[in-house]
Amino acid sequence: MLRGYVLTYLVFLYAPIVLLPIFAFNDSTVIAFPLTGFTTRWFEALPATPELVRSVRTSLSIAVSASILATLLGLCAARVNARYAFPGRAAVLGFVMLPLILPEILVAVSLLVVLLTLGVQLNALTVVLGHTLICMPFAIAILNGAFGNLDPAIEEAAIDLGCSRWQAFRMVTLPLIAPGIISSLLIGFTISLDEFIIAFFLTGSDPTLPVYLWAQLRFPARLPIVMALGTLLVALSVILLCGAEWVRRRGMRRSGRRDAGGFFA
Amino acid sequence: MATGASRADRTRGRLLVAPPFLFALLLLAVPLTVIVLFSFWSQDFLTLDRTFTLANYREALTDPLYRQLLFRSVWIAATVTAVTVILAYPVAYFLSFHVPPASKGLWLFLITIPFWTSYLIRVFLWKVILGFNGVLNTTLETLGLIDAPLSWVLYNATSVVITLAHAFAPFAILPIFVALERIDRSLIEASRDLGESRLTTFLRVTLPLSMGGIVAAILIVFIPTVGDYITPRLVGGPDGLMIANMIQTQFLRLNNAPMGAALSVLAMLSVGFVAAIVVLGLRRVAGLGR
Numbered sequence: 001m002l003r004g005y006v007l008t009y010l011v012f013l014y015a016p017i018v019l020l021p022i023f024a025f026n027d028s029t030v031i032a033f034p035l036t037g038f039t040t041r042w043f044e045a046l047p048a049t050p051e052l053v054r055s056v057r058t059s060l061s062i063a064v065s066a067s068i069l070a071t072l073l074g075l076c077a078a079r080v081n082a083r084y085a086f087p088g089r090a091a092v093l094g095f096v097m098l099p100l101i102l103p104e105i106l107v108a109v110s111l112l113v114v115l116l117t118l119g120v121q122l123n124a125l126t127v128v129l130g131h132t133l134i135c136m137p138f139a140i141a142i143l144n145g146a147f148g149n150l151d152p153a154i155e156e157a158a159i160d161l162g163c164s165r166w167q168a169f170r171m172v173t174l175p176l177i178a179p180g181i182i183s184s185l186l187i188g189f190t191i192s193l194d195e196f197i198i199a200f201f202l203t204g205s206d207p208t209l210p211v212y213l214w215a216q217l218r219f220p221a222r223l224p225i226v227m228a229l230g231t232l233l234v235a236l237s238v239i240l241l242c243g244a245e246w247v248r249r250r251g252m253r254r255s256g257r258r259d260a261g262g263f264f265a
Numbered sequence: 266m267a268t269g270a271s272r273a274d275r276t277r278g279r280l281l282v283a284p285p286f287l288f289a290l291l292l293l294a295v296p297l298t299v300i301v302l303f304s305f306w307s308q309d310f311l312t313l314d315r316t317f318t319l320a321n322y323r324e325a326l327t328d329p330l331y332r333q334l335l336f337r338s339v340w341i342a343a344t345v346t347a348v349t350v351i352l353a354y355p356v357a358y359f360l361s362f363h364v365p366p367a368s369k370g371l372w373l374f375l376i377t378i379p380f381w382t383s384y385l386i387r388v389f390l391w392k393v394i395l396g397f398n399g400v401l402n403t404t405l406e407t408l409g410l411i412d413a414p415l416s417w418v419l420y421n422a423t424s425v426v427i428t429l430a431h432a433f434a435p436f437a438i439l440p441i442f443v444a445l446e447r448i449d450r451s452l453i454e455a456s457r458d459l460g461e462s463r464l465t466t467f468l469r470v471t472l473p474l475s476m477g478g479i480v481a482a483i484l485i486v487f488i489p490t491v492g493d494y495i496t497p498r499l500v501g502g503p504d505g506l507m508i509a510n511m512i513q514t515q516f517l518r519l520n521n522a523p524m525g526a527a528l529s530v531l532a533m534l535s536v537g538f539v540a541a542i543v544v545l546g547l548r549r550v551a552g553l554g555r
Binding site: 002003005006009010012013014015016017019020023031032033034072073074076077079080083084085086089092093095096098099101102103104105106107109110111112113114117129130132133136140190194196197200201210213214217226227230233234237238240241245 | 279281282284299300303355356359370374379383384385387389390391393394396400431434491492495509516526540
């Protein structure tokens with residue numbers, strides 16, 4: 001009975017995703033059943049839509065910048081968590097996790113008000129700052145896990161054997177936490193790529209992909225193209241996820257740990 | 266953690282934590298403080314009046330429109346949270362207790378895949394499923410289960426709850442799964458050996474021990490749903506709109522930042538209030554169960 005329930009639940013989880021390729025290949029501008037025939041013209045229309053291509057490019061550059069920035073900041077915090085002690089450490093490390101427990105709309109409006117008050121021109125950079133802020137707690141959580149798997153004696157041994165602190169970190173610790181860094185980059189990239197509300201508030205004249213899609217949803221004729229794009233995005237994220245999982249498993253094997261399940265376990 | 270840290274180590278630690286700390290300070294703490302300040306000011310057409318006033322809060326709490334939106338946001342988020350966590354628990358339980366350890370990773374992967382696709386497109390697809398000529402109605406009509414399309418499934422609070430319960434499913438399943446995985450299996454055996462039935466073992470051992478995961482799941486689902494913007498706009502219709510939609514309208518359309526700020530602060534306070542109740546309340550329940 002439990003198995004039956006779980007299978008029904010999986011149907012519920014996959015219901016919208018299954019529809020995506022169906023309508024992407026359907027030869028009709030109306031997103032509804034019955035289907036009318038097979039076509040690939042929606043996919044062909046994708047590269048021929050310049051605003052779409054531009055928004056994809058904007059989103060990609062924002063996602064790359066935000067994930068790198070968040071991972072660098074996360075590395076600092078996770079390293080402190082694993083290695084250093086000082087009064088007030090817990091409060092500081094708790095504080096940097098705060099974006100995790102705030103609804104994103106609040107992050108968006110508060111940043112918007114400050115930027116407008118300061119007279120800052122809204123552009124891709126302001127979106128990067130907002131996205132870095134919400135990606136940072138995820139980077140810290142993932143990197144805490146990576147540092148936690150590490151025996152501090154290894155780095156101490158390197159220092160005892162004559163490495164400088166920086167050499168020990170770069171040549172010993174960094175390669176061992178590399179899988180965590182890659183996971184953190186991928187998660188940050190995915191979060192930023194999909195984030196809507198902060199981008200919606202902080203974007204200037206260059207919309208990100210979700211902001212562009214949001215505008216398209218009002219024009220029914222453009223919807224099949226959105227479906228085609230969605231299908232490509234699903235395929236892309238599944239490939240990315242498989243890549244991340246593969247890297248993580250390799251990292252697990254290298255540090256000699258038993259596989260605990262997935263990203264979150 | 267290093268024990269007996271030297272002064273040099275403490276300094277190094279502080280220097281290293283400075284970048285993320287300053288980043289969060291400048292981009293989170295300062296902006297939130299500014300929002301709180303704004304909420305005590307007022308907007309007089311194009312100029313901002315910086316004299317202290319409680320007028321925004323008075324209006325937000327007395328105007329039926331604002332009050333209703335705030336109340337509805339909390340109520341919808343609470344319903345979504347309850348539905349999501351209750352539906353997710355058996356799935357997490359199945360993953361932890363019935364799936365062989367070797368294939369747990371695969372199952373987790375299977376559950377998270379749908380959620381790495383664009384949130385916007387997923388919400389839109391629910392509109393396609395629940396719509397008047399949507400997938401659900403067409404299927405039910407073809408099967409002969411209904412004569413006319415159901416009109417109560419789209420553009421109201423119900424459709425918002427369904428869509429959000431889908432969107433936040435993995436955020437409920439994963440923490441509960443992690444909590445269940447941590448339970449020492451010998452405790453369950455002991456309970457059975459001492460004569461408890463399967464059901465009483467679950468109620469008196471497994472459920473209380475997984476309470477940490479349930480609390481985490483409730484918070485992870487509740488906090489972002491209170492402030493959700495896309496779902497109420499796309500599938501909510503006029504009766505499903507929530508506070509985030511009003512905050513956006515105040516800031517970007519009506520150019521009334523102080524009112525938007527007051528609504529933001531109230532939304533933040535309700536999130537904090539409910540979160541505190543959940544944490545304290547369920548901790549007590551878990552304490553009594555032991």
